[in-house]
Amino acid sequence: MMxxxxxxxxxxxWRWYESLLWIGVFALPALLPSHSLIINEIxxxxxxxxxxxxxxxxxxxxxxGHAAFLGFGAYCAALFAKFIHPDPLLGLIVGILAATLLGAxxxxxxxxxxxLTRLMVTLxxxxxxxxxxxxxxxxxxxxxxxxxxxxxxLLGRFEFDLYGQTAAWYSLSVLLLLFGLARRxxxxxxxxTLIAVRDNPLRAAAIGISVxxxxxxxxxxxxxxxxxxxxxxxxxxxxxxxxxxxLERSADAVLMLVIGGVGWLYGGVLGAVVFKLMHDIIxxxxxxxxxxxxxxxxxxxxxxxxxxLSPSHWLKKTKGDxx
Amino acid sequence: xxxLLFDGIAYGMLLFILAVGLSVTMGLMNFINLAHxxxxxxxxxxxxxxxxxxDIPFLWCLPLAFGGAAxxxxxxxxxxxxxxxxxxxxxxxxxxxxxxxxxxxxxxxxMGSQQQIMQLPEWLRGRTExxxxxxxxxxxxxxxxxxxxxxxxxxxxLQYVLTRTRFGSRLRASVDDSRVAxxxxxxxxxxxxxTFAVGSGLAGLGGALGAEVLGLDPTFPLKFMVYFLIVVAxxxxxxxxxxxxxxxxxxxxxxxxxxxxxxxxAFIVYALMIAILIWRPQGLFVRKGAK
Amino acid sequence: xxxxxxxxxxxVKRFGGITATDHVNLSLQLGARHALIxxxxxxxxxxxxxxxGVLPPTEGRIExxxxxxxxxxxxxxxxxGLVRTFQINQLFASMTPLQTLAMVVSQRRGLGARWWQRLGxxxxxxxxxxxxxxxxxxxxxxxxxTAALPYGKRRLLEMAIALACEPKVLLLDEPVAGVPAGExxxxxxxxxxxxxxxSVLLIEHDMDLVFExxxxxxxxxxxxxxxxxxxEVIANDPQVKAVYLGHGEEVRA
Numbered sequence: 127m128m129x130x131x132x133x134x135x136x137x138x139x140w141r142w143y144e145s146l147l148w149i150g151v152f153a154l155p156a157l158l159p160s161h162s163l164i165i166n167e168i169x170x171x172x173x174x175x176x177x178x179x180x181x182x183x184x185x186x187x188x189x190x191g192h193a194a195f196l197g198f199g200a201y202c203a204a205l206f207a208k209f210i211h212p213d214p215l216l217g218l219i220v221g222i223l224a225a226t227l228l229g230a231x232x233x234x235x236x237x238x239x240x241x242l243t244r245l246m247v248t249l250x251x252x253x254x255x256x257x258x259x260x261x262x263x264x265x266x267x268x269x270x271x272x273x274x275x276x277x278x279x280l281l282g283r284f285e286f287d288l289y290g291q292t293a294a295w296y297s298l299s300v301l302l303l304l305f306g307l308a309r310r311x312x313x314x315x316x317x318x319t320l321i322a323v324r325d326n327p328l329r330a331a332a333i334g335i336s337v338x339x340x341x342x343x344x345x346x347x348x349x350x351x352x353x354x355x356x357x358x359x360x361x362x363x364x365x366x367x368x369x370x371x372x373l374e375r376s377a378d379a380v381l382m383l384v385i386g387g388v389g390w391l392y393g394g395v396l397g398a399v400v401f402k403l404m405h406d407i408i409x410x411x412x413x414x415x416x417x418x419x420x421x422x423x424x425x426x427x428x429x430x431x432x433x434x435l436s437p438s439h440w441l442k443k444t445k446g447d448x449x
Numbered sequence: 450x451x452x453l454l455f456d457g458i459a460y461g462m463l464l465f466i467l468a469v470g471l472s473v474t475m476g477l478m479n480f481i482n483l484a485h486x487x488x489x490x491x492x493x494x495x496x497x498x499x500x501x502x503x504d505i506p507f508l509w510c511l512p513l514a515f516g517g518a519a520x521x522x523x524x525x526x527x528x529x530x531x532x533x534x535x536x537x538x539x540x541x542x543x544x545x546x547x548x549x550x551x552x553x554x555x556x557x558x559x560m561g562s563q564q565q566i567m568q569l570p571e572w573l574r575g576r577t578e579x580x581x582x583x584x585x586x587x588x589x590x591x592x593x594x595x596x597x598x599x600x601x602x603x604x605x606x607l608q609y610v611l612t613r614t615r616f617g618s619r620l621r622a623s624v625d626d627s628r629v630a631x632x633x634x635x636x637x638x639x640x641x642x643x644t645f646a647v648g649s650g651l652a653g654l655g656g657a658l659g660a661e662v663l664g665l666d667p668t669f670p671l672k673f674m675v676y677f678l679i680v681v682a683x684x685x686x687x688x689x690x691x692x693x694x695x696x697x698x699x700x701x702x703x704x705x706x707x708x709x710x711x712x713x714x715a716f717i718v719y720a721l722m723i724a725i726l727i728w729r730p731q732g733l734f735v736r737k738g739a740k
Numbered sequence: 741x742x743x744x745x746x747x748x749x750x751x752v753k754r755f756g757g758i759t760a761t762d763h764v765n766l767s768l769q770l771g772a773r774h775a776l777i778x779x780x781x782x783x784x785x786x787x788x789x790x791x792x793g794v795l796p797p798t799e800g801r802i803e804x805x806x807x808x809x810x811x812x813x814x815x816x817x818x819x820x821g822l823v824r825t826f827q828i829n830q831l832f833a834s835m836t837p838l839q840t841l842a843m844v845v846s847q848r849r850g851l852g853a854r855w856w857q858r859l860g861x862x863x864x865x866x867x868x869x870x871x872x873x874x875x876x877x878x879x880x881x882x883x884x885x886t887a888a889l890p891y892g893k894r895r896l897l898e899m900a901i902a903l904a905c906e907p908k909v910l911l912l913d914e915p916v917a918g919v920p921a922g923e924x925x926x927x928x929x930x931x932x933x934x935x936x937x938x939s940v941l942l943i944e945h946d947m948d949l950v951f952e953x954x955x956x957x958x959x960x961x962x963x964x965x966x967x968x969x970x971x972e973v974i975a976n977d978p979q980v981k982a983v984y985l986g987h988g989e990e991v992r993a
Contacts, residue, residue, distance in 0.1 A: 130838055130870050133883055134860025188539055235723060239730030241538040242481055246682045247726050249675065254719040261712055315846035316855040322832050322843060329830035332792065333844050333905055334818035335852065373671070377546060384543060389834075418554030424547025428540045429532060 138313040148302060155294040162290035168402050169297035170358050174375075175382040175394030176301075176308055177351035182380065183388030184312055185344045186324030188241045191248030193375035194232070194255050195349040197366075199225040199356025201259060201266060204275045204366040212278035214286075214296065218357045225353020226346060233342035233349075249373065256371035271367030275360060286362070293362035300358055304351050308391055311347070320344055381420070384427065451587040453705055459593035461700025462600035463662065465693050467655035467673070468680040469607065470648020476686030477624045477644055478534055483545040485652055485677055486670030487552035492518040492653025493660040493669065494556060497565045507570045511599075511657055518653020523646040530645070549670045557667040565665040596658055603651070607689055620644060624687065679722050685731060742769040744803075745939045746791070746822070746909045751800035753783075753790055753963075760786045762963040763800075768909065768939050775942045775954035779983060783963040784943045785827060788911050792824050793817050804909065821908030827917055827943075829898045831886050837897050838882040841869045844904040868904070875933075876900040877926055892923025899930065910934070912942045916949065951975070959983070 155162045174196055181187045203221035211217070235247045259266045266272055279285045284292045311317050322330040323340050331337050360366045369375065378401065379394075386397025409416050471485040492514035499505040499513060525548075533544050573595055579587045611617040622630040623640050631637045656669070663673065676699065684695030699718065706717035746768040753761035760783045768774055776784055789795040791802060793814040802810045804822050812820075832840050845865050846852055860866060873879045876896045881889055886897065895915065902910060915931060916924050928949065934940060944950050950957065950971075957974045959966040961983050967974065974980055 131866045138858040243726050243730045250719045250723045257716040311855045314855045315851045318843035325832040331814040334815045336815045417550045421547040421550025428544035
């Protein structure tokens with residue numbers, strides 16, 4: 127039997143097939159250049175889903191308003207590029223900082239209350255921001271969206287071309303970096319305390335964990351990562367619109383996690399890929415009725431029981447350790 | 450200003466009738482049902498179809514809207530909702546969102562995505578004004594008067610059933626503690642089923658009544674879901690007076706907000722809700738010691 | 741002269757019209773093996789909840805090692821050495837015993853905020869976990885999911901978690917409740933083997949255990965301290981007999 131130390135450390139190491147996966151992913155924009163745009167899209171929503179996994183999967187905070195941070199990051203990065211400086215990396219940092227600030231502010235809202243209260247408050251914040259963006263149309267372009275965001279070259283050298291290859295590699299790089307960071311977080315003692323808070327907040331407090339401060343911290347961090355995704359979205363599409371705050375965005379991310387499995391970061395990535403592909407395939411068959419099929423899928427999935435279907439569940443059964 | 454208050458009250462009472470079913474099922478079954486708005490939509494569309502295709506008078510459509518939505522609720526409760534009662538809240542949320550999506554898409558497919566026009570009967574189209582000319586103190590649309598009247602009657606009836614009938618006390622017992630209630634011989638499953646059906650029926654009735662005031666199109670369930678949830682979250686789930694007060698507050702706040710500060714629109718409502726929920730996470734009107 | 745490690749002064753807790761805790765004074769000495777007994781509904785768990793900060797007191801004061809902790813949040817009290825176990829197991833279902841203990845030990849040693857380190861990297865933490873697992877006979881099951889463990893093992897884990905917090909004062913809420921006879925011995929031996937400098941307050945219904953374990957007993961009835969004293973005194977107290985046994989049976993000492 128494995129000794130204690132090895133057993134604890136084993137889920138934290140990068141497996142060889144993981145490295146292979148990422149190398150493969152990075153090769154995609156070179157191998158399939160005409161698909162660079164969708165690769166870019168998938169990378170961005172995957173990052174968003176991973177950020178949601180931190181709060182929903184690992185800490186158990188039920189939220190339907192995570193898009194608040196996606197949107198805030200997007201608009202701030204877009205405004206920065208348009209009015210102050212078009213450098214993408216600076217804009218990314220601005221987007222992240224802005225979303226972090228907002229996350230810290232909003233973390234007050236999720237500290238108390240039942241699941242329903244949290245649902246309402248998080249949704250309320252996202253809708254509030256949507257209304258704000260709508261009404262401040264002199265700044266944000268209102269319902270027309272913020273247009274004409276032209277980005278400077280990445281690292282001073284790589285122009286954002288029409289094919290989207292630069293965009294795809296940019297987004298993939300940010301995804302990998304933040305994914306790697308998140309991976310460190312969840313496998314650390316700090317990450318373990320998150321799981322403790324999710325599984326049993328009463329006992330977590332009884333072993334010395336300050337539940338409110340954990341909640342606030344993880345919510346802020348998740349907001350940062352979501353803000354990064356938002357900044358990428360605005361920068362690579364050159365555009366920011368109101369729907370970035372909408373309920374659908376948040377719900378889509380939840381759905382991706384449900385598909386891919388919560389509580390293991392790859393769930394967000396896997397879910398994003400499957401969701402996007404499903405969306406494209408179904409939309410091309412019956413364009414208006416994506417909502418219906420998604421609804422049916424959700425209903426069936428919930429009735430069957432998502433634990434039994436999630437890949438992370440299978441992995442746990444075959445490997446016998448925690449992902 | 451009194452007119453605004455009047456309109457707000459009408460809007461609030463309508464919201465109450467729409468949301469009361471949600472509040473009771475939430476308190477009773479601890480089930481977050483985001484598809485509640487779909488039942489309201491069904492009621493609205495039943496009314497429209499009956500009036501437009503079969504020339505059935507408006508007043509007759511109302512009980513039919515109630516009945517249709519209640520029937521749908523009963524069927525769905527039995528078949529789909531019941532297995533979901535014990536599942537975690539997140540699953541319930543996703544399940545009901547899925548149902549709502551299906552409802553939206555189905556209605557869109559069969560009825561098209563345009564706004565439905567409700568033809569009110571003549572006697573409901575008027576308006577009574579107190580004061581005259583420049584000094585209108587209070588303007589009351591007859592339809593809104595009708596809404597207030599119907600909703601008041603329903604509220605009184607609900608309160609009566611809840612407090613004076615055997616079913617009402619069984620319901621209250623089941624809300625307080627369903628295991629103990631079952632242990633006392635109360636047929637909790639039947640109570641659930643009936644309550645869910647009535648709640649959905651009321652939503653349907655509300656949808657029919659509200660079609661003229663709130664508009665009716667396939668996106669109704671999603672658009673107004675937030676408002677219903679606000680009523681329940683702020684009003685609490687342990688009484689019906691809580692949601693009533695919350696709905697009235699919301700109605701008046703929304704109408705007043707849109708009139709006085711149109712630039713901010715729904716912003717005020719959301720901000721108010723967030724503030725209330727942070728201050729009192731269990732809702733504003735919960736009695737002490739309740740869930 | 742022994743020192744008082746934990747003291748409650750005039751503790752009152754009211755819920756609406758009900759007074760669950762009525763001017764309770766309690767004093768726990770260093771190294772004590774102090775038992776708290778009383779009929780069901782006496783308010784024993786409420787008292788524990790007040791002491792640990794799960795419930796705020798309506799009136800009264802609590803002191804830990806001389807410091808007033810009456811308004812300190814639960815987790816801060818744990819950091820100062822006040823640890824409890826729960827009557828109903830409060831475990832972390834998705835973690836294994838090893839992971840649970842590693843997390844608790846890390847948290848206790850101030851490593852709970854270290855996001856850059858891997859869980860399991862700190863050798864001292866791992867060593868402590870292995871110690872605790874051995875002490876509580878959980879080594880064979882350390883890799884199993886907590887949810888799959890038999891009840892007795894879960895109860896052992898419940899206590900192991902408390903020990904991992906390095907308590908100075910340990911409040912045990914009915915540690916052998918519901919434990920099948922075969923696994924009780926394990927648990928009892930571990931309770932008996934607790935370090936001498938840890939002061940223990942034990943809530944129990946099992947009189948055999950109480951009289952075997954305690955050097956001091958407090959009797960709580962309807963939220964009021966009925967009496968307090970050594971086991972011999974309590975065993976022969978007619979009031980205690982009346983309350984507990986109702987019909988004057990002998991209480992074995």
